[in-house]
Amino acid sequence: MNNKNKTFIDKLRSSGLRPTNQRVEISKFLFNRKKTFHFTVEELKNSMNLKRSKKISTATFYNTVHALKSAGHLKEFSLENNTSYYDTNITSHHHFFDNGKVIDIKSDKITFQKLPEAPKGKKIKNVEVVIRLENNN
Amino acid sequence: MNNKNKTFIDKLRSSGLRPTNQRVEISKFLFNRKKTFHFTVEELKNSMNLKRSKKISTATFYNTVHALKSAGHLKEFSLENNTSYYDTNITSHHHFFDNGKVIDIKSDKITFQKLPEAPKGKKIKNVEVVIRLENNN
DNA sequence: ACATACTTTAGAATAATTATAAAGTAGTTA
DNA sequence: TAACTACTTTATAATTATTCTAAAGTATGT
Incomplete structure (x- = not known):
């Protein structure tokens, strides 16, 4: 081997x-x-x-x-x-969804100004964003 | 009727x-x-x-x-x-996912500091955030 | 009330996934 | 290395969510 x-x-x-x-x-x-x-x-x-x-x-x-x-x-x-x-990318990251096609977005390409608190007794495990795309005009 | x-x-x-x-x-x-x-x-x-x-x-x-x-x-x-x-909430909004349970997050509870550009020839249709929850140990 | 196109329904068909159990293989042990 | 045991592979059956089909029923315009 x-x-x-x-x-x-x-x-x-x-x-x-x-x-x-x-x-x-x-x-x-x-x-x-x-x-x-x-x-x-x-x-x-x-x-x-x-x-x-x-x-x-x-x-x-x-x-x-x-x-x-x-x-x-x-x-x-x-x-x-x-x-x-x-x-196969297991790091926290985001996605574009374009009609069934998926494209990774690196984690640092999206940052938040405001995020809600987790409900009582819970905490946030992760935050993932999906940006859906469509064709220009 | x-x-x-x-x-x-x-x-x-x-x-x-x-x-x-x-x-x-x-x-x-x-x-x-x-x-x-x-x-x-x-x-x-x-x-x-x-x-x-x-x-x-x-x-x-x-x-x-x-x-x-x-x-x-x-x-x-x-x-x-x-x-x-x-x-039944068709307005743009986000979700908490908590072990199969889903909770709405109003759109204005999340704002972005940075978002990526859409790839060439595409435009952004919408942006949705999923916040996964876990129990507070 | 009639006619026609749209609906409802039970049941068959399909797609993705999970379960089963018999035959095969990895890893340990003598 | 032989033998053993537990883990694997595989073909096939079962399951789950969903879609299709075609016969019987109903909404709507005239």
């Missing part, structure tokens, strides 16, 4: 998952890239399985993505189409 | 819907209340049908809610559970 795989395997182990072949490939596919990756499980499955002779099963994709998410290696978000989206 | 029903019927007509009995009852149930109402179609169906001997069908709930939403009388939003939620 070469060193390049180390980080992917660590993400799996810290998610409570044994690094099986399938999982290591999924983890590589997700995290071995420069830019943030936004995806649905179905999209992930299709793009990985397209190139493979031996397909990875749907259940394995769901299990792996869920475990990575629970461990905090992926972030889940929703559009208005009853599908879960995941984001 | 008394005057009280007028506004509910108007909402239906302006959504391109004939004011049938079922639709008028749904519209009343949704809009004849002081406070904003957040719901899923399933919740709406269950709470209305519980009291009724003659049930309104699922398809009618979906059709009516969709038409009201398309006409701008309801606003749709999503949590992370692959279900569509609707909000």
